[in-house]
Amino acid sequence: MVETKFSDNVLTAKLYGEIDHHKAPAIRQKIDGQTENLRPKELHLDFSGVSFMDSSGIGLIMGRYRQVSLIGGKLKVINVPKNLQKIISLSGIDSLGVLK
Amino acid sequence: MNIVNEMNLNFKSRSSNESFARATVSAFVLCLDPTIAELSDIKTAVSEAVTNCIVHAYPDTIGTIYINVKITDSNKIIIKIRDTGIGIKNIKQAMEPLFTTSSDERAGLGFAVMQSFMDNIKVRSKENKGTTVTMEKTLYRTSYDKR
Ligand SMILES: Nc1ncnc2c1ncn2[C@@H]1O[C@H](COP(=O)(O)OP(=O)(O)OP(=O)(O)O)[C@@H](O)[C@H]1O
Ligand SMILES: [Mg+2]
Numbered sequence: 433m434v435e436t437k438f439s440d441n442v443l444t445a446k447l448y449g450e451i452d453h454h455k456a457p458a459i460r461q462k463i464d465g466q467t468e469n470l471r472p473k474e475l476h477l478d479f480s481g482v483s484f485m486d487s488s489g490i491g492l493i494m495g496r497y498r499q500v501s502l503i504g505g506k507l508k509v510i511n512v513p514k515n516l517q518k519i520i521s522l523s524g525i526d527s528l529g530v531l532k
Numbered sequence: 533m534n535i536v537n538e539m540n541l542n543f544k545s546r547s548s549n550e551s552f553a554r555a556t557v558s559a560f561v562l563c564l565d566p567t568i569a570e571l572s573d574i575k576t577a578v579s580e581a582v583t584n585c586i587v588h589a590y591p592d593t594i595g596t597i598y599i600n601v602k603i604t605d606s607n608k609i610i611i612k613i614r615d616t617g618i619g620i621k622n623i624k625q626a627m628e629p630l631f632t633t634s635s636d637e638r639a640g641l642g643f644a645v646m647q648s649f650m651d652n653i654k655v656r657s658k659e660n661k662g663t664t665v666t667m668e669k670t671l672y673r674t675s676y677d678k679r
Contacts, residue, residue: 453583454547460637484554484572486579487641495637515572522648523641 434459436466443472450484456492464499475500480511489516490523497528508532537563537603545586545595545615553599554578560601561609564671573649574609574669580642581613581665587634589617589663608670611650616662623655 433455435446445463449455467475475496482489497507510532512520525531539560543549554575561574578599585597600612620626626633627647632640646653650667657663 450551452547452550452579453587454550456637484575484579486576486583487639487645488583490639490641491637494639515568518573518649519576519645522644523639 434462436462438466438470438472441473442476443467443470443474444476444478446478446481448481451482451489451492452484452486453488456488460492460495463496467496467499467503467505471503472500472505474506474508476508476510478510479513479516482513482516485516485519487519487523490519490525493523493525493530497525497530506530533608534605535602536605539601541599541601542596545590545593545597547583547586549597550579550582550586553582553597557599557601557611561603564603564607564609566671570669570671574611577646577649577667578611578613580645581611581667584642584665585613585615585617585663587636587638589615589619591618606670608668610666610668612664612666614662614664619659619661620655620657620663621659623657627655 433448437444443466447459451459477493477496493509500507507530509530512531541556543553557578558571558575582597589595595615595617598614602610625631627643629644630640632638646667650669652668654666655663
């Protein structure tokens with residue numbers, strides 16, 4: 433579901449599988465816990481292992497954007513697979529400048 | 533327009549059924565030989581409608597979600613997703629992008645996704661009676677194998 437790694441002040445959360453309303457809370461808890469403890473300069477959400485995502489995934493990204501902003505950090509959304517680009521672009525999160 | 537295939541599915545509004553519902557509908561429409569992109573669109577739209585039933589229609593209870601899928605001889609898929617929950621007061625407002633009544637981390641994009649991933653969507657709702665979302669998508673290629 434999610435694996436985290438911390439180095440050089442960057443917390444990377446690698447997401448796996450399908451992200452929906454059922455799966456999102458556990459992912460959110462793990463990332464927010466680590467964000468609070470480690471207070472990273474940047475949080476990277478790595479979507480390379482995500483096979484499916486609905487609007488719950490968009491809520492997850494926007495929520496992490498708020499959380500990491502609260503501690504003065506930056507969010508980056510990295511390695512978005514081709515099949516998720518349609519929902520990502522519809523969501524408008526591109527305008528937050530987080531897509532890499 | 534003739535209906536050449538049809539299926540019905542009822543299940544409890546548990547969040548663990550979200551993946552079950554979208555996988556089952558997508559397995560049913562496989563006979564139309566959809567593209568990966570078409571299948572992904574359908575899965576996502578079904579996931580949105582089913583999640584709305586679980587989150588909004590039955591906020592503090594477990595209710596039943598009813599799905600009906602029809603396939604026509606012109607490669608059209610008609611998906612009806614129905615609940616008997618709290619209903620929607622103002623459908624027009626509910627369908628506006630970013631509108632949400634939820635205090636959780638919801639983007640308010642479910643209806644926007646259904647609208648853009650399917651050819652069309654119709655929403656009927658009555659307060660305290662429930663909501664029916666009907667979505668249609670005509671697949672681009674192939675003809676249905678009627679066997
Ligand atoms: N089946 C339903 N029963 C009752 N209310 C609903 C139903 N479906 C949607 N709604 C209402 O319509 C609003 C908008 O739904 P939509 O799916 O667009 O956004 P959301 O569910 O709030 O957020 P997201 O889908 O991005 O997680 C909901 O907040 C809810 O108030
Ligand atoms: Mg929704």
